[in-house]
Amino acid sequence: MGGHIPPFLKKGFYVLLIVPLFALVFSHSQSWVMESEKMACIDPDGKDATGFHRSDFPKDFVFGTATSAYQIEGAIEEGGRGLTIWDTFTQTPGKIAGNTSGDIAVDSYHRYKDDIELLKDLNVDAYRFSIAWSRIIPDGIGQTVNMEGIAHYNRVIDALLSKGIKPYVTLYHWDLPQPLQDKLGGWTSPEIVSHFTYYAQICFASFGDRVKNWITFNEPTQFCFNGYGNGVHAPGRTSDRTLSAVGDSATEPYLAAHNVLLSHAATVELYRSNYQEKQGGTIGFTIDCEWAEPLSDSQEDKKAQERRLAFQLGWWLDPIFFGDYPAQMRENIGDRLPTFTEAQKLLLRDSLDFIGLNHYTSRWVTSNPLPEDPSQSNYWVDQGIQTTIEKDGVQIGQRAQSFWLYVVPWGLQKLIEHVWEKYKAPIYICENGMDGPNNETIPLEQYLNDTERVDFYNDYLRSVQGAIQNGADVRTYFAWSLMDNFEWAVGFTSRFGLYHVDFETLKRTPKNSAKWFSKFLQPRDTTPCQLG
Secondary structure (H helix, E strand, O other): OOOOOHHHHHHHHHHHOOHHHHHHHHHHHHHHHHHHHHHOOOOOOEOOOOOOOHHHHHOOEEEEOOOOHHOOOOOOOOOOOOOOOHHHOOOOOOOOOOOOOOEEEHHHHHHOOOOOHHHHHHHOOEEEEEEEEEOOOOOOOOOOOOOHHHHHHHHHHHHHHOOOEEEEEEEEEOOOOHHHHHOOHHHHHHOOOHHHHHHHHHHHHHHHHOOEEEEEEEEEHHHHHHHHEEEEOOOOOOOOOOOOOOOOOOOOOHHHHHHHHHHHOOOOHHHHHOOOHHHHHHEEEEOOOOOEEOOOOOOOHHHHHHHHHHHHHHHHHHHHOOOOOOOOHHHHHHHHHHOOHHHHHHOOOOOOOOOEEOOOOOEEEEEEEOOOOHHOOOOOOOHHHHOOOEOOEEEEEEEEOOOOOOOOHHHHHHHHHHHHHHHHEEEEEOOOOEEEEEOOOOOOOHOOHHHHHHHHHHHHHHHHHHHHHHHOEEEEHHHHHHHHOOOHHHOOOOEOOOOOEEOOOOEEEEEEHHHHHHHHOOOOOOOOOOOO
């Protein structure tokens, strides 16, 4: 850092003999210039912007932020939108923190133009958002297409492109049309495959001339287990009769997952057969995964790590890459795990162009015996593992607002390298972020000075960079989230956003993390921090 000092001035002894006054004046002025330039290169959080920068990544690497329809749109009764399982679930007292809902969320349905300006200010290349199935086909079942919904997303896509921002579109981010749950049983029914494929076809035909990156499903583990296993997410089905009158935690998550995989495969086959060549796009599948680090060097703990990763990654990716569920799942679940026909295996094989990967945290893992009582079986206990955030009295990382989220940057690099080594497919990081609390006693200035989030992104991005340097083919990074929003079961008690949202006025204000991200993504040749 600093300005260039002429070589002859390095010979200070001779200079001082000849021009002592000039040397003194020059030294003072040069010091002032250097200090001024240095101050210009300090971000609000105190980090040096001349260091880590987007130019440290491959030239065509894509940076963006992400959201989902139910979490930001609101306007649940406008534009011809139909009812979803989350509309129903949030109306049940006690299901959501503060008994809140996404009825208004942060009103991005009406404010999308302003939100796209926020994206422009961030200097991102892309925006990952989801389409609400019930805005396209209100009941999810019929053939009637809601043209108001088509028009809305056309406006969003066109507005993004007008600002030079690429749309990355997720077809399903948890908001199933309610009639599909009521009449079919939702994802537990094989009939849902044809309905999802029809919905996807409408999206490809309507938006695929401009959308070049598609994701079929987001985090299926979460909506299959939390929705059909422990009941904490919509539709709230579980064996726990204190939470739900219906549901079977031992079987329904696996049935739901099976039909999600078949829906994905059928959708990819449709896209590749009818749209991909002429539209020139790609299509993938996004899963979430914590990194599992063995608690010890014992073989038992190493096998526990293998099971944990098999139940998180292999559940979804092994059928696509190898034709069947992982052996660890077959062994522990038995005949509760569905089987694929040969035709289904053929359809599943290689049914993605990229692996979408969402990652937030890591855990140490150790072995745990399976329950003797089969009635106690569910997705979690079937893994035969126990996770912990402490080892030898040391916590694995700083805890964020969410009880499950600990900041462990090295876990992301290990996860990426594991996925690359095992599956050898391009990796898109589709979500990564941390949350802080929402508390009415916290002043706005404290929300905006989110140094922990700045550190999080700086450290996790360095982990992505490290994985790339070690040979992993990683092509995108999407921060979660563009702005504070409705965070499912915890409602508005958790803030993940780069932009602060006042949940009363809905005003958006950039946090320091947004300013850091904007500078990180600013082209080198225009930033004032490019020093000689």
